Amino acid sequence: MAFLDEITIEARAGKGGDGVVRWRREKFIAKGGPNGGDGGRGGHVYIRAVRSFRVLDQYRSRKEFFAEDGHDGGSRSYKGADGARLTIDFPVGSVVTNATTGAVYELNKEGQEIKILTGGVGGYGNEFFKSSTNQAPDRATKGKPGEAAELHVVISLIADVGLIGFPNAGKSSLLNGLTNAQAKVGDYPFTTLDPNLGDLYGYIIADIPGLIEGASEGKGLGYTFLRHISKTKVLVHLISFENEDMMKAYETIRDELEKYSAAPQQHDNGLASLVEKEEIILLTKTDTVSEDVVEATVKKFKKLGKPVYAITLFDDGSVKEFSDELIRFLKKE
Ligand SMILES: Nc1nc2c(ncn2[C@@H]2O[C@H](COP(=O)(O)OP(=O)(O)OP(=O)(O)O)[C@@H](O)[C@H]2O)c(=O)[nH]1
Ligand SMILES: [Mg+2]
Structure with a gap:
């Protein structure tokens, strides 16, 4: 399945529960004092960084995410329960923009949680309005709506391993x-049009x-996707x-990585240079080919001082x- 690059979803924090008008029931008194409780607060909306790209699948079909509303107040001064929070997961490396306010949140660390939308406060029950001058207030207020926003999410996945090379x-x-x-595998160049991801015992591998x-x-397709391997x-x-000339093929790609890393916009992003990254x-x-050719070629490449x-x-x-x-290499890192 193609990799999701950017998504837009709607999110809304819960509405506050309503306050209510209730009266105490006392023996021989038709109507006791006010005891209507307050409504609970609506659930907040959080975003969370997770180390999995599978969470993205849910965003293909679902576009709206709501936290639970606060519950209404009850009689006997009962305060309504707060609405449950909603946590929306994105892969580590995602940048979430609240398109409504312009606020930008970066999810850089696994487990990081940020509250982005606040639930509405609950309304007051009639007990709240009781005063020396008004012993029987007939009044309660409604809960306030929760914050809502359109979220624009750019996914720049932090894969552990990036696979690169010619088509x-x-x-x-x-x-x-x-x-x-x-x-998808094919015996023609540019079979892969979008990055593919796989999971090797918890390590994320990106094939671009x-x-x-x-x-x-x-030129070609790979350029726009180099960003996905910039944090590997x-x-x-x-x-x-x-x-025919494997060393030349190797150097051609290294050249492109160098040029890409030297482009000014890459430095603005603070991305590590692709050429300085560990390379296998x-x-x-x-x-x-014959075993002899394999052996000789391995020997030649080993001179570069990298694992071959x-x-x-x-x-x-x-x-x-x-x-x-x-795996051994990744554990050592
Ligand atoms: N003989 C041989 N063919 C292979 C081997 N590995 C892959 N192939 C074939 O090489 C072709 C290209 O494989 P892909 O995995 O699609 O190559 P890719 O690097 O992902 O190619 P792009 O997506 O176009 O960049 C396919 O026909 C594969 O079956 C191998 O070890 N030996
Ligand atoms: Mg491919």
């Missing part, structure tokens, strides 16, 4: 091999569309053995081995 390098195939994602030369200037802990750079080099499709692995998706053992290495 057809095998990124989506690898994501499917490592996780239970079901990303293939990059090409000129990507940093907007590590990049896995895939280079297929189908490339993954040579793919080893089944298309070679795999084929056609061998489960090969994928499992890389998966174990990746």
